[in-house]
Amino acid sequence: MSHTTTLPDTDTAPLIRPKTSRDDKIKAVFMAVIGLYLVITLALPLYAMLSKSFSTYSFDLSNFEFQVYKIDSWSEPVTALSLNQKLNVVTPAELSTSSDGRLGVTAFFPDFSFRSITRYKIRQINLDSSFLVGSERIADTEWHEFSSNDFRRVVLRPSSSTGLDNYKIYFSTPSLFKSIENSLFIAFVVMIITVSMAFGFAYALNRSTMRFKGVFRLIAMAPILVPSLLPGIALVYLFGNQGMIKGLLMGQSIYGPIGIIIGSIFFTFPHALIIISTALSISDGRLYEAAISLRASRWKTFWTVTIPAARYGLFSAAFVVFNLVITDFGLPKVIGGQYNMLAVDIYKQVIGQQNFEMGAVVSVVLLLPAMFAFSIDRYVQKKQVAQLSAQSVPYEPKPHKRFDLICLFYSLLVAVFIMGLIGVCQYAALIKFWPYDLSLGLSNYNFEVMDGGGWGSYFNSIKLAFFTAIAGTLMVFIGAYMVEKTNGLTTARSAFQFLAMMPMAVPGMVLGLAYIFFFNNPANPLNSIYATMGILVICTVTHFYTVSHLTAVTALKQMDREFESVASSLKQPFYKLLFKVTFPVCLPATLDISIYLFVNAMTTVSAVIFLYSPDTTLASIAVLNMDDAGDVAPAAAMGMMIFYTNVAARLIHIFITRKLMIKTQAWRVR
Amino acid sequence: MNEPSPSHSQDATVFLQIDNLTKKFGTFTALDKVSLDVYQGELICFLGPSGCGKTTFLRAIAGLDIQTSGTVIQAGEDISALPPSERDFGIVFQSYALFPNLTVEKNISFGLENEKTSRSDINHRVQELLEMVGLSDQGKKFPTQLSGGQQQRIALARALATSPGLLLLDEPLSALDAKVRGYLRHEMKALQRSLGVTTVMVTHDQEEALTMADRIVVMNDGVIEQVGTPTEIYREPGTLFVADFIGAMNQINGRTTGSNQVVVGETTFTTQKHDLEANIPVVVAIRPEDIVPVEEGESSPEDNILDMTVEDMEFLGSFWRVSMSNPLLGKALLNADMSVNAIQRLHIDIRTTITVELPVDRLCVFLAENE
Amino acid sequence: MFKKSFMKTAAVGCIAAVSMIGMSQSTLAATDLVVYSAIEAEDLARYAKTFNEDHPDINIKWVRDSTGIVTAKLLAEKDNPQADVVWGLAATSLLLLKSEGLLDPYKPKGVEALDKKFVDKGDVPSWVGMDAWVASICYNTVEAAKNNLTPPKTWKDLLKPEYKGHLIMPNPNSSGTGFLDVSSWLQIYGEDGGWEFMDGLHENISRYTHSGSKPCKLAAAGEIPIGISFAFRGAKSKAKGAPLEIIVPEEGVGWDMEATAIIAGTDKLKAAQTLVDWSITKKANEMYNIGYAVVAYPGVAKPVKFFPENLLDKMIDNDFEFAANNRKRILSTWQERYDSKSDPKKK
Numbered sequence A: 001m002s003h004t005t006t007l008p009d010t011d012t013a014p015l016i017r018p019k020t021s022r023d024d025k026i027k028a029v030f031m032a033v034i035g036l037y038l039v040i041t042l043a044l045p046l047y048a049m050l051s052k053s054f055s056t057y058s059f060d061l062s063n064f065e066f067q068v069y070k071i072d073s074w075s076e077p078v079t080a081l082s083l084n085q086k087l088n089v090v091t092p093a094e095l096s097t098s099s100d101g102r103l104g105v106t107a108f109f110p111d112f113s114f115r116s117i118t119r120y121k122i123r124q125i126n127l128d129s130s131f132l133v134g135s136e137r138i139a140d141t142e143w144h145e146f147s148s149n150d151f152r153r154v155v156l157r158p159s160s161s162t163g164l165d166n167y168k169i170y171f172s173t174p175s176l177f178k179s180i181e182n183s184l185f186i187a188f189v190v191m192i193i194t195v196s197m198a199f200g201f202a203y204a205l206n207r208s209t210m211r212f213k214g215v216f217r218l219i220a221m222a223p224i225l226v227p228s229l230l231p232g233i234a235l236v237y238l239f240g241n242q243g244m245i246k247g248l249l250m251g252q253s254i255y256g257p258i259g260i261i262i263g264s265i266f267f268t269f270p271h272a273l274i275i276i277s278t279a280l281s282i283s284d285g286r287l288y289e290a291a292i293s294l295r296a297s298r299w300k301t302f303w304t305v306t307i308p309a310a311r312y313g314l315f316s317a318a319f320v321v322f323n324l325v326i327t328d329f330g331l332p333k334v335i336g337g338q339y340n341m342l343a344v345d346i347y348k349q350v351i352g353q354q355n356f357e358m359g360a361v362v363s364v365v366l367l368l369p370a371m372f373a374f375s376i377d378r379y380v381q382k383k384q385v386a387q388l389s390a391q392s393v394p395y396e397p398k399p400h401k402r403f404d405l406i407c408l409f410y411s412l413l414v415a416v417f418i419m420g421l422i423g424v425c426q427y428a429a430l431i432k433f434w435p436y437d438l439s440l441g442l443s444n445y446n447f448e449v450m451d452g453g454g455w456g457s458y459f460n461s462i463k464l465a466f467f468t469a470i471a472g473t474l475m476v477f478i479g480a481y482m483v484e485k486t487n488g489l490t491t492a493r494s495a496f497q498f499l500a501m502m503p504m505a506v507p508g509m510v511l512g513l514a515y516i517f518f519f520n521n522p523a524n525p526l527n528s529i530y531a532t533m534g535i536l537v538i539c540t541v542t543h544f545y546t547v548s549h550l551t552a553v554t555a556l557k558q559m560d561r562e563f564e565s566v567a568s569s570l571k572q573p574f575y576k577l578l579f580k581v582t583f584p585v586c587l588p589a590t591l592d593i594s595i596y597l598f599v600n601a602m603t604t605v606s607a608v609i610f611l612y613s614p615d616t617t618l619a620s621i622a623v624l625n626m627d628d629a630g631d632v633a634p635a636a637a638m639g640m641m642i643f644y645t646n647v648a649a650r651l652i653h654i655f656i657t658r659k660l661m662i663k664t665q666a667w668r669v670r
Numbered sequence B: 001m002n003e004p005s006p007s008h009s010q011d012a013t014v015f016l017q018i019d020n021l022t023k024k025f026g027t028f029t030a031l032d033k034v035s036l037d038v039y040q041g042e043l044i045c046f047l048g049p050s051g052c053g054k055t056t057f058l059r060a061i062a063g064l065d066i067q068t069s070g071t072v073i074q075a076g077e078d079i080s081a082l083p084p085s086e087r088d089f090g091i092v093f094q095s096y097a098l099f100p101n102l103t104v105e106k107n108i109s110f111g112l113e114n115e116k117t118s119r120s121d122i123n124h125r126v127q128e129l130l131e132m133v134g135l136s137d138q139g140k141k142f143p144t145q146l147s148g149g150q151q152q153r154i155a156l157a158r159a160l161a162t163s164p165g166l167l168l169l170d171e172p173l174s175a176l177d178a179k180v181r182g183y184l185r186h187e188m189k190a191l192q193r194s195l196g197v198t199t200v201m202v203t204h205d206q207e208e209a210l211t212m213a214d215r216i217v218v219m220n221d222g223v224i225e226q227v228g229t230p231t232e233i234y235r236e237p238g239t240l241f242v243a244d245f246i247g248a249m250n251q252i253n254g255r256t257t258g259s260n261q262v263v264v265g266e267t268t269f270t271t272q273k274h275d276l277e278a279n280i281p282v283v284v285a286i287r288p289e290d291i292v293p294v295e296e297g298e299s300s301p302e303d304n305i306l307d308m309t310v311e312d313m314e315f316l317g318s319f320w321r322v323s324m325s326n327p328l329l330g331k332a333l334l335n336a337d338m339s340v341n342a343i344q345r346l347h348i349d350i351r352t353t354i355t356v357e358l359p360v361d362r363l364c365v366f367l368a369e370n371e
Numbered sequence C: 001m002f003k004k005s006f007m008k009t010a011a012v013g014c015i016a017a018v019s020m021i022g023m024s025q026s027t028l029a030a031t032d033l034v035v036y037s038a039i040e041a042e043d044l045a046r047y048a049k050t051f052n053e054d055h056p057d058i059n060i061k062w063v064r065d066s067t068g069i070v071t072a073k074l075l076a077e078k079d080n081p082q083a084d085v086v087w088g089l090a091a092t093s094l095l096l097l098k099s100e101g102l103l104d105p106y107k108p109k110g111v112e113a114l115d116k117k118f119v120d121k122g123d124v125p126s127w128v129g130m131d132a133w134v135a136s137i138c139y140n141t142v143e144a145a146k147n148n149l150t151p152p153k154t155w156k157d158l159l160k161p162e163y164k165g166h167l168i169m170p171n172p173n174s175s176g177t178g179f180l181d182v183s184s185w186l187q188i189y190g191e192d193g194g195w196e197f198m199d200g201l202h203e204n205i206s207r208y209t210h211s212g213s214k215p216c217k218l219a220a221a222g223e224i225p226i227g228i229s230f231a232f233r234g235a236k237s238k239a240k241g242a243p244l245e246i247i248v249p250e251e252g253v254g255w256d257m258e259a260t261a262i263i264a265g266t267d268k269l270k271a272a273q274t275l276v277d278w279s280i281t282k283k284a285n286e287m288y289n290i291g292y293a294v295v296a297y298p299g300v301a302k303p304v305k306f307f308p309e310n311l312l313d314k315m316i317d318n319d320f321e322f323a324a325n326n327r328k329r330i331l332s333t334w335q336e337r338y339d340s341k342s343d344p345k346k347k
């Protein structure tokens, strides 16, 4: 014990302040840069949107003064406010308005007649608001004199302030807040149906020995490759008034909840399937052996073993589906008819009525359920990861003739549903003029004469997808690396992690609108990227950041934690390690991220709908706009172009992955 | 064992001087004011149960997780606050952390590559290192194509490639099966001795520590219990913890009576000098192999002779472990290790009675813990 | 420093030389003019080409979208305008932009020649009209026959129970055409009468579409027998072979015009004025006449194929100021009355 000298407890040794290494400095800089990127492209725009939702417009009656010429002299100036106090012609509710609000002035003069010879004067006291004569804007503080006939053309314009008025208006307008109920209802119904359907499919894939599993798996993934509004177009051809099999609906209209629900099931199916299939494939085979040895019936085993083991997967899938549906814009836009949903409301407010403030309010309203579903999903996923790490033996299904047949039949049904919708779109795209000229041809591919930007928009989409895949993958990977492999900086890292998770909770419509508010502000030094391909790339990367980030982090977590320690003990900079080891080893995950970004950039509609410019029209938006203009067949044609492009991209992805695997992943072969 | 070791010579220089090292994780103190001198060229082992802070200590020395307070001086330079890249050490982890996508050669040359060194010099050095660890013909393979033992040696070669002044090993052998482990212990020790590189090795395996180390640092709960050569640690455990942790040890509760006497049950043992006041609760400890059967006709010493009844016998291959009792000692059982010869010669069997001696100089006394 | 700028000059020189050789016709520096428009997509290239015949030095960069989106864009970009000129946007939208001070008043050369209806009333006009864009009913004869419908003659006819579920019209909250219909009914029948009419109409409407051309396209495709839309769209679909009849209700039809204006603050004022000057020429109006039966330049219009002939007489005396200044109020009333019923109509 000669070396351990116990010092008195009062002695507190000076704390060591570790010297930061060059590597750590570089890493911190990189993390700060990408963190800053997320702040600028996510946090600040959202903040701009939030403050927009509090920016209100109201008529400031105290700011307008009138004089009336009666008999032979001008009356004393009197404000609109005091006139209204006497007459009560404008209610307080009418005073709060939106940016394009207008208020006639003749109401303040009960004896007004445009035929009378009475003359009027009006002025505003300070420069906060303005008034119009017809459409002529007057914003000075001079007195202006009008004849009765002109005075009736005078309308007051509102002045701006901040407050909760927009929210008050929102929640007192039934046509607006009804959408909350509608959105929740649709999301809930789709959640139940999709999760049940996907569970059955995943069950057949994992627990039966039916044939063609590979084909079924491929088909089930197909909806990921098309914009969410494509099934809507297919449904019009199937169940519209000229629909091929509209009889099946028994007089119900496809335009509305039915259409939204069927289409939503289509596009959310693969997302739910991936999650549930993973959950089923990791559950422990030993439990089944135990159940069999206990002579438990298949049915009982299902409820006591299968369901509990997959429950986290089911929950997670449910919330993911919920989130996808409630934030989706394309599908309800195409097939929703009069059925209002939140995401479409944002569009209607902004594009239809130019009421940006109300658009911001609806965005905030939509943000809440999306965030809620997202946080529950994160919570559940954490639990599942814990479950995953337990040692388990994979389950090996055994042949069972009747069960396998049922599974095959069911899977076939789902496959027909999915391929059917896609097939109908392709068919529709080739028909010359449904339903009057059924001959086939390529005239619907002549996009140049349609809305939406023609073939240019298709190539723009490919450009966007390409840039997004490259820039996004780089950024995501570097960001994940820094957050995963940096020592210390705990606070900064958890802040970064939070920022990286946030995009998933932000609906695309909300993000796009927030970008308008933030980037289209001339005071913003980044204003120059507005209306360029750049902003579309940035928006898309940010929109799909979370899943990419999680993929990268998972891949990085599988790397030995001590690689960095080894490299620094060998005095080699971290970037040498990154380029020589980390990146090559993570290459498969990196390729996965890039194809994910590519496919999503091809299909996304919601975020970019507010941001594209004539030079940067996109294929997915073209689908929407062509459908909107009634050119449904060309819309289907363009949608199918997106589909084939994504199929091709996937094939190339598989090819490259194979090639690179052989070249760089030789070490994986034992 | 490894005596005489180089570190025991009085004039050995101190290579690593650790003073009052404390490491806290939040409110939890993982290392509490530990101080230690490591001599030039020795192999020193941190030994202790899992979670006692060995790795934490090693990582503090490496600068991978810098201590909360306290100083580390390596070769005369205060490196307390330096990042790992500015220190001089090579490290081997339990997982080896070999780069999976690089060949064995590329793994080893990873640390050698810089502007100053030519490609041929690097290749030469890599070959030298491969020969050194006996894997000259494996250079083109990927780590996953090697056995665990081979991987371990590659990790060692990589750590030694830059000829660091200090080699740090964190449980380098614990991922291997027993046979390979035994072989590699020997190999590593030989290599370390021939290179003369100062080495700190972490292990929870006492056998590994005892066979390989020049000196052992026994740790428990974030503090150092004892530092000494394997023989010292084994034969003269400084604390009850050390006595208990290393090897087998009979422990009997008693109370002191004199400066070298302890009352146990109804008998009194003469022990090593303990200089404790009288009537203090203590534990008397003796290793099973130190209990000597007294053969008939042998001239027996006066002290610590007991007649014991054999309760149980367990054959452990090269010897028997005999459990014995004596009413004078209360319920306590004494274990003694006896050679197969002795068992036969003395006709020892269950229920027979034998006379044993507890040699005075082998009887250690420790303060009882729960006082 | 010197070297760099020398290189630059040399490079510019080279490019200039090359382009001189390459395009002997074009003048040296072409001005890029960003033009926002809601003109039908298929007409854009033709308009630009005809314009360039006279002014090859001005290069039009189109930003084309539906009326609502272009208006929204312009308003959103209020503090940082991206457009130089608006060519082909609804006058109602331009009035809105004018009242925000977004337009640069300019009196184009030869404006006196235009029909007064087509020129902004300001001392210096803020916008000038191009052509009129007239509401009509697209009536699919095949589908109507299937459902035993008789062709409506008046707006009021549409209230008959036989049309229940067979009508479709644009939502005025998202479509300029929709708003044009609503504001015309309010002008034809007066405020109270107008709302009363729409109450009845609402009972027969199958659904409201987002865009103004869609009802006619849907009628053309047989998705619905009757679509309230505008004549131009109907004529186009008819030309493509759709079994359509374009009905102009006897009470009169609402209309809006496509108009041209300069965005205040443009740094290419010269080129912008050149374009606006050209946009009201006889030649331009003849160009508009290919698609539109009613154009701003009197005497130019020749009948357009498939267009109903009595269109000009049926156009109401539209009060754009009324429409613009009451737009907000009308739309919220409309939304309150008809948009809160979210359940789709059953057939």
Ligand SMILES: Nc1ncnc2c1ncn2[C@@H]1O[C@H](COP(=O)(O)OP(=O)(O)O)[C@@H](O)[C@H]1O
Residues within 6 Å of the ligand: B025, B028, B030, B048, B049, B050, B051, B052, B053, B054, B055, B056, B057
């Ligand atoms: N990064 C850390 N954060 C919190 N506690 C830690 C951390 N690293 C180690 N510990 C704790 O410190 C104690 C010592 O750990 P360690 O040095 O790894 O033990 P061992 O002796 O097994 O190598 C353990 O209780 C461990 O839980």
Ligand SMILES: [Mg+2]
Residues within 6 Å of the ligand: B054, B055, B056, B171, B202
């Ligand atoms: Mg350890």
